[in-house]
Amino acid sequence: MFLFKSNENNIFKKILPIKYLALSIMIVWTFIASSLLVWNISTKKKGTLENAKIEARTLIRKDILYREWNSMHGGVYVPVIKDTVPNKYLNILERDVETTSGTKLTMINPSYMTRQVHEIENKRDGVKGHLTSLNPIRPENLPDAWEEKALKLFHKGKKEESSMEVIHNKVYLKLMATLIAEKRCLKCHAAQGYKEGDIRGGLSVSIPLLPHKNIERQQIQTLYITYSLFWFVGATGITTGFFFLIKKIKNQITNEIKIKDQERLQGVLEMAGAVCHELNQPFQAVLSASEIIQIKIEHEESISEEVSILIDELKKMGTITENLMNITKYKTKKYLNGSIIDIDEASNYNTHKKLKGKNK
Amino acid sequence: MKEKNILIVDDEPSVLRLFKLFFLRAGYNVLTAESGEEAIELLEEEKILVFFLDLRLPKMSGLELCREIKKSIPMAIIYAITGYASLFELSDCRVAGFDDYFNKPVSLPVLLKVTEEAFNKIERWRKT
Incomplete structure (x- = not known):
């Protein structure tokens, strides 16, 4: 029972550092897998x-292109309808004309056109x-706080400003790009003091982030599943390796x-051999002496020789x-095909006896 | 059979003395040797057919001596007497040519009985 406990302790002592090592590897592995997952999620979110920024830039680019097209023609005449009334901020000659058949037309300049397109876009896509502009002709075109800050940055040299904003409890990406005064623009805006190449204002779009x-x-869900599997495969490898190592150590200890035990048995056999060999000779x-004494007593012969042998052997x-x-x-000596303990050499009794004799 | 010669080989002088005394009283002609080499010398001088050999002897072992005796006297009946021998070593005894073996201490009347049987056997072989 004691030996069994001792062996168990021996195995436990050898296995303990392996357990700590496996635990450390598992912690490092979990840390690596989690870090990679966090990094990937962060990259996805940035993406x-x-x-959304690319989408916003595309929309602004398209707005600018249509504005250029309008501006290229010096404005476009459209029929006056309920939603398209003459632009009261457009102070030019022939703003409103009439066709020969009597249809009333009014001129749509780039700003009016952009505003109308924005209204349709808002209704359709959100x-x-x-x-x-910081200095608009139309007061409704005054910037909000965010736009004002961005416009001021544009005047300091920045070309674009963007951030995530919450508008009416919905998350949007708001992006604004600069509007540069071109020669064609000065037809209406020269009175405000703009020159060609000046920053005239900005065009902002707020894209709903929900679809993105x-x-x-x-x-991200796919990433969670992929990384969970990735971590699981690694963890299984670590656990399998750990159990394989434990089994190997246990086998090694069992073999030891x-x-x-075989060495102990060998020692026991060598001692048994020595005791039998040494004692069986005098036995x-x-x-033999006793058996001869018995015979001699029966024949009334002298037994003094056998008795002295008995005393010597005892x-x-x-x-x-x-x-x-x-x-x-x-100490061992050869005995037949094996070996037995050499009792004389292994014992210090004779040495003591000799030393005692010398001292006397 | 006129001369019943027995050779006893043992490195223990007291054992040799007692065995010799006993077998002499029983009417056998007893020769003794304390080593294998001494025993081989005696073989050249005397005609011996029954042997008692201790397995552990100073130089030549009892097993080697048994093989030597069997080589020169195939009819010899040889008994091993040993202080200690494992089962493997006893099997080696049979292979070497020992007819039987005894663990020490062995009773003298037992040895006397096997000696008588050995000489009876030899006598029977001679008649055939």
Whole structure:
């Protein structure tokens, strides 16, 4: 029972550092997998914002192109309808004309056209466009706080400003680009003191982020599943390796114990051989002498020789047991095909006896 | 059979003395040797057919001596007497040519009985 516990302790002591090592590897592995997941999620989120920015830039670019087209023609005449009334801020000659058949037409300049397109865009896609300036002709084109800040940055040299904004409890990407005064623009805006190349204002768009966030959520879910599998495969590898190592150590310890037991058995056999060999010699003499004494007594013969042999052999036995009690070394001698303990060499009894004799 | 010669080989002088005394009283002609080499010398001088050999002898072992005897006297009946021998070593005894083996201490009347049987066997072989 004690030996069993001792072996268990031995195994436990050898396995403990391996357990700590496996635990450390598992922690490092979990940290690596989590860091990669966090990094990937962060990249995806940045990507979502970048995609929204690209969409915003495309819309602004398209607005500018239509404005250029309008401006190229010096404005466009359209029939006056309920939603398209003459622009009261457009002070030019022939703003309103009439066709020969009597249809009333009014001129649509780039700003009016942009505003109308923005209204349609807002109704249809939820995209909020706004043409703005720090010095607008139309007061409704005054910037909000965010736009004012951006416009001021444009005057310091910045070309674009963007951020995520919450408008009416919905998340938007708001992006604004500069509007540069071109020669054609000065037809209406020269009176405000603009020169060609001046920053005249900005065109902002607010893109709803929900569709982008939905795609992002799906991609992040895929990432969670992929990285969970990635972590699981690694963790399984670490656990399998750990158990394989434990099994190997247990087998090694068991084999060591077997070898030790075999060595012990070998020692026991060598000692048994030595005791049998050393004691059976005088036993043989004692038995033979006793048997002869028995015969001689029956014939009334002298037994003095056999008795003296008996005494000598009994003394030899005494010496053998003294030697056995004083064994201090492991010494063997060849015996037939094997080996037995060399009791005389292994014991220090004779040495003591000799030393005592010398001292006397 | 006129001369019943027995050779006892043992490195223990007291055992040799007692065995010799006993077998002499029983009417056998007893020769003794304390080593294998001494025993081989005796073989050249005397005609011996029954042997008692201790397995552990100073130089030449009892097993080697048995092989030597069997080589020169195939009819010899040889008994091993040993202080200690494992099962493997006893099997080696049979291979070497020992007819039987005894663990020490062995009773003298037992040895006397096998000796008588050995000489009876030899006598029977001679008649055939």
